[in-house]
Amino acid sequence: MDCTNSKSVLKKLSVALIMFMFLTLTQGYQISFADSVALTNSNTVTVEAHFTTEKIRDGFYTSLVVNYNILDRSNIKPGDKIIIKLPDVCRDIKPIYKTEHFSNCTVNGDTVTLTFGPNINEGVQGYFTLYMYGNSNIKNNQNYEATVTIGNKVVKANIEGVAVDGGDSYPDMYKVFGTNFPVNNLGEGIIVDRNKPVPYTIVVNRGRKNLGTMNLKDTIPNGMALDTSSLKIYEVSPNNNYTDVTNLYLNSGRVNMNYKHLQIYFDPGNMYMVDYNTFVTSTESKYNNTATMTDYYGNVQGQAVAILGSGAGAINVYKTVDKKNIGNFGNQNIIYHIKFDSFGTFLKGTMHIQDKINPKLTDIKVTGTNQFTVKYDSATKTLDAVNDKSTIEPGDNAEITINASMKNVKPGETITNTAQVNGGDTNTVHTTKNPLIQLSKVGIDNPNHLLSGAEFEVINADNNERVSNIVTEKGNTNILITSDKPIKFELPYGNYKLVEIKAPNGYALNTKPIDFSVNANSTIINLTAKDNPTGNIKIIKTNDLKEPLQGAKFNLVKDGKVIKTGETDKEGILEFNNIEVGDYKIVEVSAPKGYEISKDTSVKVNKDQTSLVNIVDKNILGNLNITKIGNDGAKLSGAEFTVEGPNGYKQVVTTDKAGVATLNNIPWGTYTVRETKAPIGYE
Known part of the structure; x- marks a missing residue:
């Protein structure tokens, strides 16, 4: 036999289709209806099972509700099973479960097997119900046992058998549920699908007594509304022939009704049957539908009590964060959400949330949707919330929101967050602050003094392209300009080269790139670019008569490498400016006509000084x-x-x-x- 999942049985907004486990334990029932045992499976999952009626009878409706609370989702995996063995006195077993937690359900005789599906990784809590009727094998006062097995743990629930009593005594007016509407052994109607109408039948004067004019008043209970279009009034003859007199009564003004009230004045001496439907409008522990008939002899009441069946439910919870990475500049706020996806009805007070906020986060603000009371202790940075304001229904927007700032978190540091719901952990979310790069420009002569005015570009070492979106405190740029403070900037993960394109005044351009990488292990990357200070060289070229010589060509050589070249002007002068401090040779490579090439001249360049070099060429x-x-x-x-x-x-x-x-x-x-x-x- 196939199981029925709630997508086929509980359609559309099966918001409060079924009551959560605590309803059957605390709202209108007694534990003595059935023995109830809870199991704890190695702190992984707790399970509780109970019958919703005290006794089981042939032809009467009952159900077994199984509630589970997942404490450690890492130890529950898709494919794990829950196996339920029912007593052999049950027939027409109909499981109601949620596909959001279970991928499969089978019924084999009196054994039901449910298999956890892939979404169980986000599961927190749920419940399912096995509906059934008693069969003719039930023995009076005998105890019957159901077992629920998960892993090597077993839960038991017990119910007592009872024989069906006879009898055919009817009051002058009584109220029952419509044909085929399920009831338990207490006569309570079981609302399996709250999106379907609940049918009622009122029988008036079944004994056809002379009661005088009969005035029927029916008050619709809280949580229900009368479907006025469904009203049918039948006059029943002694031969049990039914005559529809609805329009006759409506047109004669003998019917007053609205969605909460029905009143009918009946003719004396006849038997009548009244049928109508109600719809469930809100979740209540019980729906006490009471009718009163006043006749010649007084008043008589008829009552039909309905309850929401346990059905099935699943609730998933997961943690989200709006940013996986966050920068070091500007707005450093993050938003956590603890979101509940409900596929059943979970009553007030059943969802308890605690979230310990990382102490490095500041400016904490917490809010919740209208189901929750949310409290935050700033001393311990702990959030506590409970859905004590209202039930969480299927499809409800139910979530806790936490706003926080990461301004006190260090670059490259990762902040994690995991909430606890009913003692079990949610998934863990992560936010990492971007690594921070700090560039300092100094002179080799004074490494403790930062230099302003140097300009750099960043090259992507993997494709040799210039980076155009360097993130700084002042916005995005493609050129870094140094100042008397380190430049702070961010780059995506990758390999880079820092290239100086302009040196500060008084310093030589350093053409050697600085290689660096940004990766997941980076925190603060300190880059120091060093430039040599500079001086100047002035060459004065004359002959033996101290007359200036134009056209003498020179190379400026350092460590065997030609640094610069130049030629004297008409005044015999050649200047090499902004030369790194150090030792150089001045090599004449071409003398003016009529003059010999001079010997190499050594010169030392000092910071911010001009070194004068007089070179005399001899006549040929x-x-x-x-x-x-x-x-x-x-x-x-x-x-x-x-x-x-x-x-x-x-x-x-x-x-x-x-x-x-x-x-x-x-x-x-x-x-x-x-x-x-x-x-x-x-x-």
């Missing part, structure tokens, strides 16, 4: 020979020549007897030779 000297010959080829002596050259050079020379005039060791350059006196006899 040569000889000039002037030969004077006549037209006949004879070499002529006594010819006088004026020689003019670079830098105002001027000399007068005379040829010797070999016709030669010589100028030795004169500077390199271009000269003009002009004959200023011819030899004797020549022009």
Whole structure:
């Protein structure tokens, strides 16, 4: 036989379709109806089972309610089973359970097996009901036992058998439930589905006595409403023929009714039957529907008591947090929710919640939906809540909300939170504060002094792309500019390079990247970028006469590497500015024409100072020979020549007897030779 889950039996808003276990124990019943035993399965789950009636009779309705409370969800897994063995005097067994907790249910004879499904991981509490009728094998005063087994633990519930009594004595008016509506051995109607109508029948003057005019007043109980369209009035003949006289009575004004009241004036001497339906509008422990008939002889009352059946229910609870990661800047608030998904009716006072808030969280504010009273002890940072204001019905929005700030939580630290519901833990949620990166810019000469004005970019080392969304205290940026305080910023997990693109004044650009990583283990990442201070070099290039020389080309060399190159201007000056402090060589690679390349010069650069270097180039000297010959080829002596050259050079020379005039060791350059006196006899 297949089981019935509550999605098919309890449709739509099966909000209070069935009462939670405590209803049957505390609201209108006595424990003596059935022995009830609870089991605790190694602090994993507690189970309680009881029959809802004291006795079982042939053809009468009863039910077994099984309640379970999960204390440790880690030890209950999908596929675990609950096995119920019913007495062999039960028939027409109909389980009502929730698929939110159970994936399968089977009935094999008098054995019912329910299998936990995947959602049990969020389960906290639940209940299910096995409806049944007694069969003809029931023996009077005999005790019958049901067992509920989970794992190696067993719960027992007992019920007493009783024989059915006869008798056929009826009062002048009595009230019963409609045909096929289930009742227990106390005559109480069992409301299995609160979304379906509850039918009532009132029998008036079954003995057909002369009672005079009969005035029937029926008051609809709290939690129910009369369906006025369902009213039917029948006149019953001695041959049990039924005549519908509803319209006759309505049109003659003999019926007054609204959703809470029904009054009918009957003709004397006849038997009547009144049928109507009510709907359940709210959860009550009992629905006492009482009718009173006044006739010639006085008053007579008829009462029909209905109760909500236990049915099935499941409630899941889970913890959420709105942020898994949170930054170090701006709003650092998080919101916890303890959410209840109810698939049954859970009465007031049955959900107890406690939540110990991490002591590092501040600015705690707690609220709850209208089912809960929520209290918060700021000294112990403990939340206590209970649904003492109202029942939690299926589909209700039921939750506890906790607002908190993580401003006092350290970078990279993870805050966890687990609530307890009825002694069992919810799932655990985590929020991690982002790692914080701190960049300090210092000079090598003074590492305790932070430098302003340096600019950096961050490169993603995995794809070599520039990071454009660096999160800082002042917002997102793609350039980090140092100040007299460390720069604080955040980056997603990854590998990075910090590259200096502008050095502060008085310091040299450090082109070597700083490699760093941000990962789940990071807390505060301190980066220190160091720059060398700088000075200047001024080269003054002259000749032996201290005259400035333009066009001399120099390399500035450090540790064998050319750092900079330059050329002297017309004033013989070349400057190398913002050079890292240290020892350098000045190497002349090209001298002005007519000058020798000077030897390498060593120079030391000091912070914020200009090192002067005077370099003198020597002239390249040569000889000039002037030969004077006549037209006949004879070499002529006594010819006088004026020689003019670079830098105002001027000399007068005379040829010797070999016709030669010589100028030795004169500077390199271009000269003009002009004959200023011819030899004797020549022009």
